[in-house]
Amino acid sequence: MKVTSETWDMIQEHLGYSDEEIKIFKDLPRNTEVMAKAPELLSKTITCTVVESHGCNSRHQVGDTFYFDGGGNLLTKLNPKRICVHALATMSPLIFTVNELIYAGVDPNDIRFNRFGCFDVGVKCGGWGRIVVEVKVTDRTDK
Numbered sequence: 001m002k003v004t005s006e007t008w009d010m011i012q013e014h015l016g017y018s019d020e021e022i023k024i025f026k027d028l029p030r031n032t033e034v035m036a037k038a039p040e041l042l043s044k045t046i047t048c049t050v051v052e053s054h055g056c057n058s059r060h061q062v063g064d065t066f067y068f069d070g071g072g073n074l075l076t077k078l079n080p081k082r083i084c085v086h087a088l089a090t091m092s093p094l095i096f097t098v099n100e101l102i103y104a105g106v107d108p109n110d111i112r113f114n115r116f117g118c119f120d121v122g123v124k125c126g127g128w129g130r131i132v133v134e135v136k137v138t139d140r141t142d143k
Contacts, residue, residue, distance in 0.1 A: 003035045011035065037103050044070035045140050046098055048091045048133045051115065055122060055129025058084035066133070068095055069140075070102070087118040087131055094135045108137045 012022040025031050046068040050060050059082065066088070067078040072095045074088075094116055101108040115134045122130035 003032055007035060034103055041070040041102050043140055045138050046095055047136050050131050051134045052132035056131050057128055058082050060084060060087060060131050066091065072099060090116055090118050098135065098137055
């Protein structure tokens, strides 16, 4: 898919780039590739669902789901009222991986290691609690 001049104008405005900055941005081939895949990425919702929980100080429970748009932005209205910053931080690498797979034309739901945990090791290993989260990508339903 070719990136239109209207799209570049929209990106320039969205990011607040000067004419010089948008030229630098456009001159990087990967940015053109990413922009060409943006419509697909923006049509996705990334979810991270708690599949195990014990001793979590923020009280995250099995079934709690964290919602992100395809660009990795937390969809605050859909998420639990309290979110542990440490659990959230561990979601970032997997969301980055999902983005990279979409850019590469690979189904992100084929990722082999789709579960991860917060860095707290749990009470048996000297910590407090632990959650394990599973990542999944779906088509947006709010189009």
